[in-house]
Amino acid sequence: MEPRDDEIFEKFSDTRLSKTEIRERFERLRVARSASELAGLSSAISSEIVNSDIFRSAQTVALYSAVRGEVDVSPVLPVLRESGKKVFFPRVCGRDLRFFEVSDAGELSAGSFSIPEPPEDPAREAAPSDIDLIVVPGLCFDRSGSRIGYGKGFYDRTTRGLNTEKVCAAAYSFQFVDFEIPSEPHDARVGFVITERGVFRARKEGLKNV
Template sequence: MARRDALAPLDIEQQSVLVQESVAQSKEFEQAQVIGAYYPKGSEVRTALLIGIAKDQGKKVALPRTEGSDMRFYEYEPADKLVQGNFGIMEPAPKRLVQHIDLVLVPGVAFDRKGCRIGYGKGYYDRFISEGRSSFSMGLAYSIQIVNEGLPSGRLDRKLDALATENGIMYF
């Protein structure tokens, strides 16, 4: 996370645009009717451009909200007010629950070339993916977050289907 946090604000914005453009041009994004995005915290890859593109294309966008040990996605409109939830993450109000996500965008601290990721240690995305509430999971990262050696993976960890960086998309 230190490497990601060391990125200059301009680099974060520029690289985030490239990541989002890669996702927007993917067949998974094009085919999805419901996108599970996230509101970035700190130096995470930005998502506003993707949310805007999805809304312009008539797609439903949902953002996560943590509720105890569970993470649920609620429909989001750009005019909706977000509130600071657990862990300082901006979350939607629990109004319009979305049961299934076609494409869920996943943040993380580190990623490997086999689809493994290190998140923030609570397992929210792993549980969400393992419960089958998403058809396709795609991590969003800067290339500096990719490690060449495999990341440790436990029995509860779930691999991603793909990883998007400023250099394009890797499929697993």
């Protein structure tokens, strides 16, 4: 059964918000949640990830290091590794993200913006186009897969031009809005969104449970 919009989307009375206003509002919304609540939701989302068909079919997966209350997908790493998949994490290099294979979370250390990153090892690098599925964080999403992050554009530059089927967002259900997020030509969309309520395919006519 398809979820009702009122079961998915965060409701706002003013749909004419700018990207900056949306970003600020959703940062406050996330900060208002307790650490224990976010940890519980992250655990549920991680379970949805490892049990989803889109992850079962992927042989190479890019995760991210969660900061500032983002969905913590760290429990996914050992599960994917145990199933024989290669797992990559991003490293900030100038204005771009480069992805390096990681076998264990202990290989990550604080890098740009104090975010844990993998070491720069060309022998373990993969181009974004060669990774089957890239998991991205974000502050806010709409039904068509538009995304608002922190405004620096790293993931937009990384995933722009890729098939959206290769890009999946890990998000809390309260990070959805039922209006169209303002977007620009350089903004990249996600093809799927995974929340504690399931896996959804992003599309203009509404999210579809998959």
